[in-house]
Amino acid sequence: MINQDEVFVITEDDILKPADKGKGKGGGPRAVASAKGKAAERSTELEETVAERPVASARGRGRKNPAAASTLSLFVCGLGQLYNGDGRLAALFFLSEIFILSFHYFMYMAWDRVRSFAHLFFVSEWEMMLYASSLDFCVIFFAIYNVAQAYRGAEARGGRFDGLHRPLVSGLASLCVPGWGQLLNGQLGKAVFFLFSFLLQAYLIALYLMSPLFRILVDIEPQRLFLDKAIKVGMAILFVTALSWLLSTYDAFVVARYTRRPRS
Known part of the structure; x- marks a missing residue:
């Protein structure tokens, strides 16, 4: 018979001992x-x-190059995302660009019909231009986000990007498109600033040359006041465009020249 008053204490060593008996x-x-x-x-x-x-x-x-990804998305929306391996995101950006271009082409070709239709709802041509300009202002942010997302996506896959360290290439890139050289130098913040200023100024010039804005300003009373303001705004735009172009080119060249390549 087992004595019920006895207490047995089982320790860790007692559990491991049976495995070591042999x-x-x-x-x-x-x-x-x-x-x-x-x-x-x-x-x-x-x-x-x-x-x-x-x-x-x-x-x-595979390592992705942020300079290559952002450059591809700079010219064709979604191409940088495709380079990074994001097929769905690339398709979304590309289809959005196609829709935006198609919408602008339709408005350019059918402006008179759209204006006649808007008059039925007591919407003037000046108000239509304001609505269209507001949409185009959002398109500028969409284009910049497309480039920045491609850059960040490549950096997430390939690590931090410190630039190409080629002064001539960066300077020529910013001479063609302000902000492009900053992307090649690995400076996304500067690139976004110069790209925004460049796209905004390019849009205002295109709005003045290709849209009926000038004719609308002439029809508004008093005519002389609006024409003087339009001329001053146009001159200011040309000055800021030239200044930002020169600053972007100079900055891209100097940064690429005097920034040391990181040691591996």
Whole structure:
């Protein structure tokens, strides 16, 4: 009969002893300590393997160049996202660009019909121009976001980008499109600023030359006051455009020339 008053205390050593019975004299406390050490080493190796998996998978996809991605999206919306491997996002940006271009072409070709239709609802041509300009102002932000997203997406896959360090290439790029050279230098903040100023000024010039804005200003009373203001605004736009163009080119060249290449 088992005495019910007896109390048995089971420790960790009692649990590990049955596994070490077949080892003879070597299955004492030292064997238990070595087993614990091996288990700790295995857990450490497992954690290192799990931590290295995202890096290995990122390397398997290939490093992406932010300068290349942002340059592609600068000229065709969605092309930089396609370069980064984001097919759905690239399709969204590209279809949005097609829709925007189609809408502007339709408004340019059918402006007289749209104006006649708007008059039925007591909407003047000047109000229509204000609505269209507000939409186009949002399009400028869409174009800049498209470039910035491609740059950040490539940086997330390829690591921090420190620039190409080619002064002539960066200077010529900003001479063609202000802000482009800053993208090649790895300065996204400056690139966004120069791109915004360039796109805004280019839009205002296109609005003045291709839209019926000048004719609308002539029809508004008093005519002389609006014409004088339009001329002053046009001269200011030309001055700011030339100044930002020169600043962007100079900044891109100087930064690429005097920025040291990081040591690998």
